[in-house]
Amino acid sequence: xxxxxxxxxxxxxxxxxxxxxxxxxxxxxxxxxxxxxxxxxxxxxxxxxxxxxxxxxxxxxxxxxxxxxxxxxxxxxxxxxxxxxxxxxxxxxxxxxxxxxxx
Numbered sequence: 001x002x003x004x005x006x007x008x009x010x011x012x013x014x015x016x017x018x019x020x021x022x023x024x025x026x027x028x029x030x031x032x033x034x035x036x037x038x039x040x041x042x043x044x045x046x047x048x049x050x051x052x053x054x055x056x057x058x059x060x061x062x063x064x065x066x067x068x069x070x071x072x073x074x075x076x077x078x079x080x081x082x083x084x085x086x087x088x089x090x091x092x093x094x095x096x097x098x099x100x101x102x103x
Contacts, residue, residue: 047058
């Protein structure tokens with residue numbers, strides 16, 4: 001009878017230790033998940049507020065995409081004139097740059 005109690009007690013200890021290990025693992029994963037969720041929420045709020053280097057880079061890329069969309073969809077001669085005007089400005093800058101360096 002004592003041997004049966006020892007076996008039952010040993011079996012219960014094994015089951016309890018497995019249950020505690022699994023419970024601990026589940027709890028740890030749950031905490032990691034909550035931590036990651038809070039981190040993502042903080043990043044989202046930061047992006048909405050427009051802070052951070054990533055949002056600045058995103059803003060610049062968005063501006064470039066808008067310009068490219070306008071170029072791709074504009075079929076008029078106005079765009080060609082604008083591009084030529086920008087080229088003229090670049091040439092003027094190139095011609096005046098050496099003079100500014102000498103002074």
